[in-house]
């Protein structure tokens with residue numbers, strides 16, 4: 431297959447062409463691997479994503495070992511190529527991974543984890559940390575009512591989806607295909623991460639899976655969307 435690159439013309443055209451190029455790829459060409467530089471760029475783009483309060487409530491697991499990938503197959507219908515009758519994204523992607531979302535154990539206002547994050551990652555002085563604790567505490571308890579472990583994990587998951595969106599856009603701009611996937615059993619995926627990946631699932635829960643590589647064939651269906659007139663309202 432010839433290498434496709436959406437990068438042509440002016441910046442507006444390049445951006446829209448990249449978004450049109452991206453589709454949820456079910457089957458990748460197993461012979462075409464991403465270079466180290468390409469996957470590093472994708473991961474760096476994800477890592478540079480904005481997160482609420484700058485809490486970075488996500489982790490990215492890269493799962494390259496075929497044996498490790500197979501652990502998810504039975505209960506990950508969305509990573510199985512769906513109706514394509516192939517080994518799907520799990521079996522063919524150059525790079526496959528899972529983004530984890532931080533639970534309430536880490537992301538509750540005032541947690542030890544956050545104090546450490548403010549000090550060591552954000553390098554904030556004590557008085558600003560106090561401010562953050564107060565503001566984030568109010569945000570959780572009063573503004574957004576994010577107090578249960580489930581609500582906090584879902585909030586972290588929202589940030590994880592921004593990370594993935596940026597990774598997919600970065601990939602598309604380089605002519606690299608991708609697939610976001612949430613077609614998996616949450617409980618069994620969580621258990622697999624605990625049993626086989628040494629993940630403390632009281633602190634980290636799966637949010638979304640992803641795959642990168644190069645399409646094995648052109649998309650089976652044309653891209654359809656509601657019109658911009660329908661989705662956007664101007665005042």
Ligand SMILES: Cc1cc2nc3c(=O)[nH]c(=O)nc-3n(C[C@H](O)[C@H](O)[C@H](O)COP(=O)(O)O)c2cc1C
Nearest residue numbers: 452453454456508509512609610611612613614653
């Ligand atoms: C959060 C999310 C989860 C998705 N889960 C799956 C999935 O498990 N398996 C899959 O093949 N596609 C999955 N998709 C792809 C969508 O079905 C696809 O993006 C949509 O139908 C539009 O098609 P397009 O992306 O090719 O334009 C997912 C998309 C998103 C955004």
